[in-house]
Amino acid sequence: MRALETTPETSARMSRQASHDTGVEKALRSALHRAGLRYRVHRRPLKGVRREADIVFRPAKVAVFVDGCFWHGCPEHATWPKRNSQFWREKIEKNRARDANTDARLQEAGWLAVRVWEHESAAEAAIRVAAVVSERRISLRARKTIV
Numbered sequence: 001m002r003a004l005e006t007t008p009e010t011s012a013r014m015s016r017q018a019s020h021d022t023g024v025e026k027a028l029r030s031a032l033h034r035a036g037l038r039y040r041v042h043r044r045p046l047k048g049v050r051r052e053a054d055i056v057f058r059p060a061k062v063a064v065f066v067d068g069c070f071w072h073g074c075p076e077h078a079t080w081p082k083r084n085s086q087f088w089r090e091k092i093e094k095n096r097a098r099d100a101n102t103d104a105r106l107q108e109a110g111w112l113a114v115r116v117w118e119h120e121s122a123a124e125a126a127i128r129v130a131a132v133v134s135e136r137r138i139s140l141r142a143r144k145t146i147v
Helices: 008-015 023-034 085-108 122-146
Strands: 040-043 053-057 062-067 112-117
Touching (some): 053 122, 062 122
Antiparallel strands (some): 040 053, 053 062
16 A cells, blocks of 8 residues: 555544544443443453454453444445555555454354444344344353253
8 A cells, every 4th residue: 555645734634533432423322221231332242353343241252343434345334545545445445345244253253243333223233232132142052052
């Protein structure tokens, strides 16, 4: 990836971009908590894998990632900047490849990755996540009782 040519103003703006505890993450966590779900925040689901999930349901083996539309190339809202376009295209494509690799590694280890776009309603995303967590808890309990 080539060096990024930028202005001091752009650099300052980009440095203020939150990577943790964004408004979307907080709204989703609040909705999940109101639904009675308990979870861990900003944890690595797998030891030895340097990928951190935004929300982790360890017993159910569910890792939730809240993806920003720009940074992760949302099919609905992604924009391709005109300035430094090659740099940004490479950066976003690299993010997408890492996301796919993370999902595959989690799946190999028996986990389920759930991706929530920043543009999704927190309430609707919480319903989707809660359903997945509930289903996984039931199926994992069933497997334990059979074995």
